Amino acid sequence: MARPPDARDTVRVDSAVEEVAAFNAAFYAAFEARDLDAMSSVWEHSDRSTVTHPGWPTLRGWARVLGSWEAIFSGTPYIQFVLTDEHVHVVGDVAWITVDENILQATDGGGADTEELSGSSVAALNVFTREGGSWCMVAHHGSPVSIAEPG
Amino acid sequence: MARPPDARDTVRVDSAVEEVAAFNAAFYAAFEARDLDAMSSVWEHSDRSTVTHPGWPTLRGWARVLGSWEAIFSGTPYIQFVLTDEHVHVVGDVAWITVDENILQATDGGGADTEELSGSSVAALNVFTREGGSWCMVAHHGSPVSIAEPG
Numbered sequence A, B: 001m002a003r004p005p006d007a008r009d010t011v012r013v014d015s016a017v018e019e020v021a022a023f024n025a026a027f028y029a030a031f032e033a034r035d036l037d038a039m040s041s042v043w044e045h046s047d048r049s050t051v052t053h054p055g056w057p058t059l060r061g062w063a064r065v066l067g068s069w070e071a072i073f074s075g076t077p078y079i080q081f082v083l084t085d086e087h088v089h090v091v092g093d094v095a096w097i098t099v100d101e102n103i104l105q106a107t108d109g110g111g112a113d114t115e116e117l118s119g120s121s122v123a124a125l126n127v128f129t130r131e132g133g134s135w136c137m138v139a140h141h142g143s144p145v146s147i148a149e150p151g
Helices: A007-033 A036-042 A062-074 B007-033 B036-042 B062-074
Strands: A050-052 A078-091 A094-107 A116-131 A134-144 B050-052 B078-091 B094-107 B116-131 B134-144
Touching: A007 A036, A007 A078, A007 A094, A007 A116, A007 A134, A036 A062, A050 A062, A050 B116, A094 B094, A094 B134, A116 B050, A116 B116, A116 B134, A134 B094, A134 B116, A134 B134, B007 B036, B007 B078, B007 B094, B007 B116, B007 B134, B036 B062, B050 B062
Parallel strands: A050 A134, B050 B134
Antiparallel strands: A078 A094, A094 A116, A116 A134, B078 B094, B094 B116, B116 B134
């Protein structure tokens, strides 16, 4: 923008960035805790809510989004995120975050004693909207990082 | 929102949705044409521009975004998109689109006569911002669809 922001703009924008960053942290905390209520409270419950888990097709609408979290939580005995390169952008009542998820997780191997720990990298793009003064997640897109950037 | 939109709101919002949809179509047309100038004109050229190609880490900043398109265009003799389930959402000066990319492409097999045609499915989340009345893409995230939704 050509117009330099005044002090009030700066404070307002920084505050929104911090709010969204906190909200994003709440999303990953709910994911690590595999807490369906906490995850539900992060999300907008609407037809436009979408989630794309690594390798999955995009699921549209809150019912399918919720169902996917139920399936993932029940199949994930343990998951831990180390988030790097988080970038928060806010324009009006929409925010989007790109963040690299460095994941350590246990997955059910099919039997009671066959849990395996594995590491993976996921590139994430999260979209949030603000209504009535509070933010909620409206899209989460995580994709598997399998190749390095070509030189 | 509790307040029902009046006629002016409806016309304005629908117009924005159509504008963004047209812009999204221009993005895929540039991709199919492997036209770097056309692709460049679709994008915001800024530090917050990001692209996540299927399997790649997220690349941040216009220089790296542009470099990725150069690499992909030079390594892709032919690519065709059939887009399905496109959903456009506009809130203020931000828009996001989820769309399923059904792709037919030829890839260099390493030699002059070794092009191979292959099909793939990519889940995409595209983010646009509007400044000075015109839209531009600020994030493209495409991820490989390798598994069906668990039942």
